Amino acid sequence: MHQTDRLEEFKKSVKNKFYVYNSLFLNLPYQGIENVGMLIPLLFDQCEKGLKSGKNPQQILDLFFKSYANIDTEKERIDFMFSIIQYVERQVVLYDSVEDAAFPKLHEHSTSLSIKDYFQLVNKTKSWEKIAKKLSSFSARIVLTAHPTQFYTPSVLDIIEELKSLILEDKINDIDVVLQQLGLTSLINTKKPTPLDEAKNIIYILRNVYYAAVGDLFSYVKSNIENDEFDNYDIIKLGFWPGGDRDGNPFVTADITKDVADELRTNLMKCYYNDLKILRKKLTFKDLRPDLNALRDRLYVSMFDPEKVVSYDDIVGPLIKSREILIDKYNSLYLKQLDDLIDKVKIFKTHFATLDIRQDHSKHIQVIETVLKVNGYVNESLDELAEDELTNLLLNENLKLDSKDYKDEIVKDTIANISQLKEIQNKNGEQGCNRYIISNSEDIYSVLFVYALFRWCGWKKDSITFDIVPLFETMNGMDTSEHTMQSLFDLPDYRSHIEQRGSRQTMMLGFSDGTKDGGYLKANWSILKTKEVLSKVCSKNGVDAIFFDGRGGPPARGGGKTHRFYAAQTKAIANNEIQLTIQGQTITSTYGTKEQFMHNSEQLLTAGLSNNLFGKENIISKESRKLLEELSD
Template sequence: MEAIESAGAEARKVTSRGVEAPRRQPAAPPSSPPAPPSLLDRLATASSALPTLDAEAYEPCVVDLLFGLLCDVARRRQPQVELALRGEPLPPDVPRAVWRRSLQAQGIWFQLLSVAEQSTAMRRRREIEIESGYARLTASFSRVVADAAAAGVPADEVRAVLQHLKIRPVITAHPTEAKRVTVLEIHRRIYRKLMDLESPRWTPRERRKLVGQLANEIELLWMSGELRREKPTVAQEVAWGLHFFGETLFEAVPLLFERLEDALHQFYPGEHFEMPRFFQFGSWIGGDRDGNPFVNNDVTRATLYDNRLACLKRYRQQLLDLAQTLSITAEALPVPEAFGAELARVLEQSGDGPAIATRNPGEVFRQYLTCMLRKLDATLADAQRRGAGTPIPGGYASADELAAELRAMELALLATGSDTLAGSYVRPLRHEVETFRFSTVQLDLRENSTVINKTLLALWRARAKPGSEPPDLQSEAWKAWLVSELARPLGPGEAGAALPESLADVEAETVQIFRMVRAMREQVDRNAFGAFILSMTHHATDVLGVYLLAKQAGLFSDAAGVESCTLPVVPLLETIDDLRRAPEILRELLAVPMVKRSIRAQGGVLEVMIGYSDSNKDGGFFASNWELSKAQTKIARVGRELGITISFFHGRGGSVSRGGVPAGRAIAALPAGSVNGRFRVTEQGEVVSYKYANRGTAQYHVELLASSVLEHTFKSEREDELQPRGEFDDAMEALAGASRAAYVKLVDQPELIAYFQAASPLEELSMLNMGSRPARRFGARSLEDLRAIPWVFAWSQNRHALTGWYGVGSAISSFLAVRQERGLDLLRRMFNESRLFRLIVDEVEKTLAQVDLDIARDYASLVPDARLRETIFTQIEAEYRLTTAMVLKVSGGSAVAERFPQFCERLARRLPAINLVSRQQIELLRLYRAASADQERRSYLVPLLLSINCIASGFGATG
C-alpha cells in the first residue's frame, strides 16, 4: 500500500519550472549503477499489495495506481496537462490545444475514478460474502428469501408471488450518455485488468505486463475522441443499447434465475417452485418517437431486425459451444427412449440425417445440436434479409420451438442422472431463449397525445361531410364519437384500408405505426413489442384515441375488430395536475367495456406509467415525490375497486431530480401494496453504462432490482414504515404544498428563462451530439416544452442544481413557523420512521453538497442584465441557505452530507477538478458568446463542449 501511495505521490510531483517529466536514460555500461526503476515498474511492484488489502484500503490504492498511469501518459504526450490533473489552473496564454487536452484529461480521470469505484464496490461485496455469507449481502435473493422464511411466509404464498412476478427494466436513449461505445469498451477492459491485478498468482514479470496493458488502455482513452463528430443516428443508439446485452446481460439474467432457485431450495427445503421467466428487458430505443422526428416506422422496423439478429447470433455461438462441450457418447451414457425418438425426428427433418450421424457417430447430443444449428442458421439467414423476399424455409417458427428442443436435451441429461451437466450447460441457454426470445427486448412504442389527437382529428375531417368541424377534444361529443367507433364492427377490408390523401405526413405515419405492429409481430416475434406508451396523457379520451387507431389497423383479436385490443396501451401521467386527476382518468377509461375486455385479455393487469422528470419540472423535488406517492396509492385503490390489477411503470432518469435515487431504497419507499411483484422502470443514459457495462456490476444490479421487488411484495403490507399514518400524511401534504409554492414562485417569473439561458450552457448542450432527440418537443422556446433532461442537465452544469432541492427549505421553515417545537419533533420522527420522507431528505442533502454558490454566482455573471441577475440569484442563494439550515435541523447533522462518508469521500476526490473545469467553462461561455466571427466561435466550441462532458463525468450524471 505504501509503495502505491509513494508511486502516486511521485506522479503528482512538480518543480517550480513545471512538470518533472521522466527522462529516458541511455543504456548504462556494465560498470555503471543500475538505472532507477521507471514509474511503470514501481507501480507494477506496488500493485502486488492489492490482493491483500481490504476494500477500504484497496480503493485509494487503485485510485493512486490509475492516477499515476494517467499522469505518465500526460507527461509523455503533453506535459503541461499534468497541471490541470493536479488541480492547478493553466496559464492564461496557454495554447487552445493544451486547454482542450487538459479538459479531456480531466474527463478521463473522472471516468477512471468511476471504474475504480465500481471495482471497489465489487470487492467489498465479495468480502462480505466471504466473511459473513451470501445471505448478508443487501441485494441478494438469499437474504430476502431467508427473511421471508424466518417471518413465516408460507411456501404457497411464495409460489403465488412467483406466479405473478414480472420485472422489466427498460433501456432508453435519452441524451444523457456522453460516452461513446468505443470508450465504454475501453472502460470495460480497464475494469477487467483491475480485477486481474487482484490476484496474487502473478510473477513480477507478469504483473509488470498487466500494469503495462492497463497503461495502454489509458493511453487509448487519451487518444480516442471523446466528442461525437456528428449527432448519433437512432441506429447508432440501437447499437449502443445492444452493446450491453452482448457484454453482460445475456449472461446475467440466467444467473439471476439460478440464484433465486438456490435461495428457495436453501430456505424452503423439500418444496418445489416453478420458476417463470419473470425478468425481461424492454427498450424505447428506436420506438420512442415522442418529439423525436428521427424515429419513424422504417427506423422502428430496422430496430426490430437489429434486436432479432443480436439474440440469434448469441444463440448460435452458444449452440456451437455446447456442441464442442457435450461430447457424450451413447456407450458412456444410455440415451433415454424419449430423446432417441426426438433425435430421430430432428435428423429426419434436417434432410441430411445419415451424414450428420456419420460425422458424429454415437455422439447423440452433438448430432442433435448439429440439427439445431442448421435450423438456427436458416432462421439467422432469414433475419439478415430483414423481411425482403420469400422467407427461407427450414428455420425455427418461434423462440418457443428452440426452447422446447433445449428442454428436450435438458430432460435427457436429467433422466440419465447428469443433473449438474444439465444445469450448468443446457438450462442457462434455455433460460436465455425463454427470456430474450427472438427479439432480445420488448420494444415499446411512445408518442405524444398531441400527435395522436391531431391524427384522429385529421381522420375525422377526411371522413366527414365537407365543411363539418369535429367536436372539441374535451367534449362529451368527442368521447361519444370515440366510443361509438370502438363499438362499431369494421366492414370487410376496412382494417388497413388505404389512407385518405388529405392526411399530412406525420398523421399518415402515426396511422401506419399500428399497421407495422401487426406485420412485425409475425416477422420477428410475438413478444417483439411491449406496449404503446402515451406521453402527456391528460384525459381518458387521449387513451381511447390510441385504441381506435389500433382497431383500425387490425390489432383487435376477432375478425370484426370489436372484441379486445392485443396491444397494451399505457397512459403516461407526467405533470402534477395529471397525477392528481389519475383516479378520475382511470375510472372514466375503465368504464368503457372494450378497455376492460382488453385488459383482461392481456392478463388482467393495467399498466400505468408515472413520470418523475416532468412532475419535478412542474412542481419541484419535494412536491413531485409526494404527488407520485399519493397517485400510486390512489390509482391502486381504484384498481381494487374495479377489479383490475394495476402495475406501475416508473419513468426514472439518471439524476436525483428525475428519480435517479438508489434503486433498493427507492423501491423500499414505494407505497404498501403498490408493487405486488410487478415493476417496470426506465434505465436512462449514463445509468445504463454504470449498471450494466461490467459483468459483476450487471449481475449485482439485476439481482438488486429483482430482490428489492420481491422484498417489497413480501413485506410492504406488514411493515410499519409503509403503513398510512394520518399525521405523517398531513405533514407531507403541508410540506409539499409549501415547497411547490416556493418553487413555482421562482420558475413562473417571466424572466427566469432568460436568466437560465444566459447563466448556464443550456443552448450549447444541443451541440454536444449526445443523443438523436432534440432538446424541445415541438420546436417552441418555452419552459413548458423544454424537455426535463436539458432542464436538469443545465442546472447541474452551472452548480445551482436547484432541481434537486429548491423549495424544501421554505417548506420546512413555514411548517415549523406554524407548529414550532411540536412540528420539529414530528419531522424528526418522520425522518426516522417514514421511508419516503427520509429518502427525500437524504437526497436533498446530497444534492446540496454538490452546489457551489461562489461558482454559481460566477455563472450568474454571464447574465447581461444586472437587475435580472441579482433578482434571480438572490432568491436562489437565500433558498439554498435556508434549505441547508432546515435539512440539518431535521436530520440533526452539523454539516451537509456528513452522514454519507463514502459519498463525501468520492465527491471530495472530484470537486477540486470539477470546480476548476466549471470556472474554465464560465470563461469559455463568455468567449464563445462574445465572438463575432464564425471561425473564432468554432475555436472555442470544442473546449466548451469538452467542459460540459467533463463536468457530467465528474458528477456521474447529466440529466
C-alpha cells in the same frame, strides 16, 4: 461498522488504485501535450485557492497561465483548455474502470438486502411457502431508454471492460498500454448518432452484459427457492425504448422501429448461437448431433438475415428433445449447462427485450383529427363532436386506414407504425412489442385514440395484443387520473380489452416532467398519492394495477436509491410488479457490468418482496400526511 469497512475498502480498492494508474495516465507520451497531465493538478490547486479568495474564473486562468504555463495567445489558451478537457474525460473513464473492478469487494460491505440475504431471512422466519408463491408471479421490468447523457461508444465500453479485467490482476504494464489506447481513442461520435445507432449502442450492452446476467440471476433464484417447479421466467424482464419512443424525436420512424426490432432479435440469435457452439463441444454424443447441428445452422442464418426468422418453438423444441435424450442415454452429463441455455431461451424467447412504443397525446389528437376530416366526420376540429359522439365513433365506427392516403408525416408514420406492429409480433413474438405508451395523458381520449387507431389499422377488437399505457406526468394528469381510469373501466369495450390482457392495467407515472410542473416534493408526493388512488380504483374494478415509473436516471430525473423508493411504498399501493426506466449514463454507471446489474436487479426484487417477509405495513400517519400536503403546496 459496515460503513467504516466500506470506506476503508473504497480507499484501498478505488482511491489508491486510481492514484497509481492515474500517474501513468498523466505521463502519456503524446506529441504536443507532454506537460498537460502534469499541469492538471496545478490548475486544480489554483482553481481551489482562487475561488476561496474570491477571484473570478478569468482571473484564476490568467494567473495560472502566467505562473505555470507561459501561454499568451488566445488560440494557445483555448487549445490548452481543450487538451485539459480531453484528459479529464479519459480520467473519468479510468475511474469508472477502477470502480467497476472494485464493485464485488465494495459489495461485500454493503448493508443492502441481497437475494442471498433475503433467502437466509426466509429460512429463519420459516416463510418459504408464502415467499415462493409471491416469487412465482412477481417480476421487475427494467426499461432501457435512449438519452443524450449515454455517451460511451462500444469501443470505449470495450476499453473499460479490458481495463477492469487488467486492474483486477494488477497487470501494470498491460494497463499502461491500454491507457495509451484510451488516450488515442475518440470518446465522441464523428457524426450525430441516428436513433438506430443509439439503439445499437444499448443492444451492445444487452448482448455483452444483460444476457448472461439475467440468466445467472434466474439460475440462482431457481436453485435456492424450495420449489422444484419454479418457472417464473419473467422475474427479470427487459424493456427497450430506443427506436420505439418517438415522443419528441421525429427521427424515430416506422422503418426505424422495424429495424430496431430486427436488431434485437438477430443479436439474441447471436447469443444463442454462441452458447450452443460452446455446449456442442461438450455434447459430443451421436444421438444429439442431428438436432443440435440443425438448430446451429438455422441460428447462424438468422443472425445475419432479418428475413430468416427462427421461432421460439423451433429453438426450444430441439433443446428439450436433446435434454430428454441426455437423461435417457448419456447419464445426464452436462445437463446443468443445457438447462441454463433452455432457461435463457424461455426468458428471452425471440424478443430479447420488449420494444415499447411511445408517443405524445398531442400527436394522436393531430392524427385522429386529420383522419376524421378526411373521412367526413368533422370539418375542421374535434370540438365539433360532443363527447358521447366522439366516444361512440372511436369505439364502434369501422374505418380502414392506409398511410399512403395521407400527406402529413406524423399522420402517415403513426398509421404505418401501428399497421406494422403485427409483423413485429409475428417475428419477435408478442413480447417483442406489446405496449403503447401515451405521454401527457390527462383524459380518457389519450387511451381511446390509440385504441381506435389500432382498430382502424387492421386490428380486431378481440385481438389487440397490446397494453395501452397512459403516462400521467403533469400535476393535472395525476389529479384527474382517478376519473380517467374509472371512466375507461366503465366502457364495456375497454373493459373487454382489459380482460383480454389478463385483467391487468399498466399505468406510467413520470417524475421529471412532474418536477418541472410542481417541484421535487410535490412531484414525489403526488406520485405516491396517485398510486394509492389508482390502486384503489383498479381493485374496485377487479383489475390488477401495474405501475411503471419513469424515474431511473440521475437524481434530477428521479434516480437515487431506487430500492428504498420501492421498499417504502405503503400497503395501499398495488405491489404486483416493479417497472422503471433506466436512463442515459445510468445504464453504464449503475447497470453497466454483470455484477452491477445483478446487484441492482436483486435490490429491486428484494424491495418488492420485503413487505411479504417482514409483515410490516408502511403507514404514513394523518399528521405526516397533513405536513407533506402543506410542504408540497
